[in-house]
Amino acid sequence: MQRDIQEVLYSEEQIQAKVKELGQQISRDFEGRNLLVICVLKGAFIFMADLVKNVTIPLDLDFMAVSSYGASTKSSGVVKIIKDLDVPVEGRDVLIVEDIIDSGLTLSYLIDVLERRNALSVTVVALFDKPGRRTVDLEPDYKGFTIPDAFVVGYGLDFAEKYRNLPFVGVLKEEVYS
Numbered sequence: 001m002q003r004d005i006q007e008v009l010y011s012e013e014q015i016q017a018k019v020k021e022l023g024q025q026i027s028r029d030f031e032g033r034n035l036l037v038i039c040v041l042k043g044a045f046i047f048m049a050d051l052v053k054n055v056t057i058p059l060d061l062d063f064m065a066v067s068s069y070g071a072s073t074k075s076s077g078v079v080k081i082i083k084d085l086d087v088p089v090e091g092r093d094v095l096i097v098e099d100i101i102d103s104g105l106t107l108s109y110l111i112d113v114l115e116r117r118n119a120l121s122v123t124v125v126a127l128f129d130k131p132g133r134r135t136v137d138l139e140p141d142y143k144g145f146t147i148p149d150a151f152v153v154g155y156g157l158d159f160a161e162k163y164r165n166l167p168f169v170g171v172l173k174e175e176v177y178s
C-alpha cells in the first residue's frame with residue numbers, strides 16, 4: 001500500500017497536531033452552546049473521530065453520506081444523498097465535518113439542504129482545502145491544510161475505497177489511477 005504513495009504531504013503527527021488545534025478553536029468559539037456535528041461519510045470518518053475527542057463542549061453526532069456522480073477523481077456537481085441524517089436539524093447549531101473541499105459543489109449542496117431544514121447555524125470544518133479547483137464561491141469556517149491540486153489519499157481519503165486506513169496523507173502515484 002505504501003508503495004503506491006509518491007509523496008507524504010502530512011505526517012500522522014502533523015495531522016494530529018492540527019486536528020487538536022481545530023478542536024480547541026471550535027470549543028472556544030462555541031462555548032456555552034450545544035453542537036450537532038455531522039460527519040460526511042465516508043472520507044471524514046477518521047477526522048471526525050479525532051476532532052470530537054478535542055472538542056470540550058457538549059455535542060451530538062450524526063452521519064450523512066453523499067455521492068457525486070461522475071469520474072472517481074472528479075466531482076460532477078450532481079450530488080445525491082445516499083444516507084440522510086437520523087435527527088432533525090431545525091434550530092440546531094450544525095457543524096459539518098468534511099475531509100476535503102475541491103470544487104466546493106458537495107459542500108454548497110449540503111449547506112443548502114441544512115439551511116432549508118432551518119438549522120440555526122451551519123458551520124463548516126474541512127481538514128483539507130484545494131482552493132485552486134473551486135467552481136463555487138465557498139470558504140470553510142475552519143480549515144486544516146491548504147493543498148495543491150493533486151489527488152490525495154489516507155486519513156479517511158480513498159482512491160477506489162482503498163488507502164483510507166493510512167494514518168498520514170499522501171499523493172498517489174499517477175500510475176496507480178491512470
Ligand code: XMP
Nearest residue numbers: 043075101102103104105106151152157158
Ligand atoms: P467537491 O468537488 O464537491 O468534492 O468539493 C468534494 C469531495 O470530493 C472528494 N475528493 C477527494 N477524495 N482525494 C480523495 O480521496 C482527493 O484528493 C479528493 N478531492 C476531492 C471527497 O470525497 C470530497 O468530499
Ligand code: MG
Nearest residue numbers: 043157158159
Ligand atoms: Mg471519496
